[in-house]
Amino acid sequence: MKRLLFPVFALVLMVVAGCASAESEGGDSADSGSGSSDNKITIAWYPNESGGDLKAAREGIGQMIEEATGKEVEHKTTTDYIIAIEAIANGNADVAYMGAQGYIEANNKNENVQPIAVSSGESGTLDDAKYYSWLAVKNGNEEAYQQAGEYSIDNIAGKKFSFVSNSSTSGFKVPSAGIVSHFSEQEKYSDLAQEDLLKGGDFFSQVQFGGSHQGSAVNLLTGKAEIAAFCDVCVANYVENVDGEHNKAGATYEVTKDAAEPFSNLAGERFTLINSTPVLNAPFAMNTESLNEETQQQLVKAFTSDETANNENIFVPEDSQDNALFYKSAKERFIQVEDSWFDPIRELSK
Incomplete structure (x- = not known):
């Protein structure tokens, strides 16, 4: 259950994702100070990956980068997607872990923001390098979203809805594109656009943003x-699958008794x-303007090495009780990708 997400909208079969305190583990917020220096590399983290429960996971990545480059790593945790996106785009951060949509936004702001690598699937390839975007309801209310025994989103109009952030791939871009694709086939919603889902009164009665998954x-x-829309991997450390097939409509999850904040x-x-839809895995990205070419090459080599793939501080064994960003159940590793790999997500905005 370490990896989870939402199978429905054929239009969005390919896409990617996306962390908690506004304080840097080095002291400053991610929108202050400069990123790169001759002796330092700054990593910006989304709210989803910024919580105290994932500190060891962040430090595992940081240690790998320090050993590869000989530079000190500073972690910048955030409370807002935009802070991390702006930080990598303007050079206040050199590296960021971000969803595909956030990467695209940063790349649009500064073409020098480029991907380093994404995590593979169990096969060790990009073929199954995906997670899942979920639409969920409180257990006990799911029958209202079934027709002839099958789950449907036909009855979500007029409800109170929660997205993550409008810069989130699996917490906004994928579900909103799927909702528009589904409902625009109806005459009543023929002009429905993603922007109509951002505020209450147009399609949903109320709209909230969780700020993180x-x-x-x-x-x-x-x-x-x-x-609510959120992704499997960002809640995997807090819940367990107690009924139904994992990552399939109808699956039920329960918050564990020892769950950390904000589920405590x-x-x-x-x-x-x-609903559950597969999404392209999230990249680590770098600002190629703030990092020299040698450091860029060192980062790519370090991320995609066998040593990193076998590093249990980064790819934590699946049966471990430790919270992690990446788990090892088979051949998982980091794989280098080009900017064009994210084009399926770009298409969702056209």
């Missing part, structure tokens, strides 16, 4: 939203998936 899930479990007061709460 964890935050969006909490919006659902606390009753602030009736339906929600143990036992359950949600059920009404």
Whole structure:
């Protein structure tokens, strides 16, 4: 259950994802100070990956970079996607771990932002390098989203909805594109656009943004939203699959008794998936303007090495009880990709 997401909209079969305190582990916020120096590399993290429970995971990546480049690594944790995106785009960060949509936004702002690598699937290739974008409801309410025994999103209009951030791939771009694709076939919604989903009163009665995937899930479990979008991998450390097939509509998940913030007061709460769509894995990106060519090559070599693939501080064994960003169940590793690999996500905005 270390990796999770939402199978429905054929249009969006290929796409990618996306961390918690505004304080840097080195002291400053991600939108202050400069990024690269001769002796330092700054990494910006999304709210999803910024929590204290993932500190060891961040440090594992940092240590790998330090050993490869001989430079000190400073971690910049954030409370907003935009802070991380702006940091990598303007050179206040040299490296960032971000979803495909965030990467595209940063690349649009500065073409010098380029991918380093993405994590593979179990095969060790890009063929299954994906996670899942979920639409979920509180357990017990799922029957309202079934027709003839099959799950459907036909009844989501007019509901209270929670996205993650409009810069989130699996927490906005993928689900919003799928919703528009589904409903625009109806005459009533023939002119529906993704922008119409951003505020209440147009399509949804209310719209909230969790700020992180964890935050969006909490919006659902606390009753602030009736339906929420979030991804599997960002909540995998807090929930377990208790019914139904993992990553399939109808699967039910329960918050574990020892779940960390922001789920620490929600143990036992359950949600059920009404939709799950595969998404292209998220990249580590770098600012090629703030990093010299030698350092860029060192980063690519280090990320994609066998040594990193076998590093249990980065690819944590699947049966480990430690929280992690990446788990090892088979041949998982980092693989270098080009900018064009993210074109399927770009297409969702056209």
